[in-house]
Amino acid sequence: MFAFQNTQLQLISLGSIKLKILKFCYFIVVMVLLGCGGDKGNDKSTESQMTTEKDSNENMVETTKTILCFGDSITAGYGLDDSSDAYPAILQQKIDSLNLNYTVINSGLSGETSSGGRSRIDWVLRQNVDIFLLELGANDGLRGIPLTETRSNLQSIIETVKKKYSDAEIILAGMELPPNMGQDYTSEFRSVFADLAKENNVTFIPFILKDVGGIKELNQQDGIHPTVEGHKIVANTVWESLRPMLN
Structure with a gap:
């Protein structure tokens, strides 16, 4: 009798232990599933955050505007x-x-003439342009190139920019020649830029080397190209016309 009871008690104990083990296994499985579900939630949250950051970066790139300085x-x-x-x-x-x-993109090329600029303008305009600064013609004057040719080349460049980017703002930078080129030539050379600016209704800088040209200490030994300090003044001159265009 006692043996039977003991056996029965042992079976009950074993059953109880098995039940506890089974419950514990269920508990482990549930925790694992919850853990996996939590990771998926975190993955989705991280993915969403990355997508938001990507969209934000793309919008920033899209809204960045370009100022192209095209010159010599x-x-x-x-x-x-x-x-x-x-x-x-x-x-x-x-x-x-x-x-x-x-x-700001520097598309200046040393020795460039208006003809050279006309030749490479299509390639340069492959990138988007919001503001276009045209600074060419000085080398034409120093080489005594016929002014009708200079005028035609600059006009072609302006028309190309307008055709490709109709909303782009254009700034035309004028240039002066040294007096040894002759009074008639230097005077007519000066008027080329003023006339083009008026005819095309673009912003005009009469002389990009204002307060720099002819001043020894602001130019390099060649007496033509600005020093570091000279470029600061040139930048200020351009800034007067550029700043009102910036949103």
């Missing part, structure tokens, strides 16, 4: 040890200090 050695920063000392880079510094979303 003045724009290129000829003779400077660091291209960051040229006036386009200084313009970028001014823009960044105001937290404006614009990127």
Whole structure:
């Protein structure tokens, strides 16, 4: 009798233990499932955050506007040890200090003539342009190229920009020649830029080297290309026309 009872008690105990083990297993399974579900939730949250950041970055890229400085050695920063000392880079510094979303691109090429600029303008305009600064013609004058040719080339460049980017703002930078080129030629040369600006209704800078040209200490040894300090003044001259265009 006692043996039977003991056996029965043992069976009950074993059953109870098995039940507890079974419950514990169920508990483990539930915890694992909850854990997996939590990870999926975190994955979805992380994925959503990454998507939001990606969209935000894409919107930032899309809203960044471009200022293209298209010119010769003045724009290129000829003779400077660091291209960051040229006036386009200084313009970028001014823009960044105001937290404006614009990127300045230096597309200056030393020795460039208006004819050379006309030849490469289509290639340069492959990138989006919101503001276009045209600084060409000085090398034409120094080489005595017929002014009718210079005028035609500059006009073609302006028309190409307008055709490709009809909403783009255009700034035309004028240039002066030294007096040894002859009074008639230098006077007519000056009027080419003024006339083009008026005819095309674009913003005009009469002389991009204002307060720099002819001043020895602001020019390099060649007496033509601005020093670092000279480029700062050039940047200020351009900034007077550029700043009102920036949103």
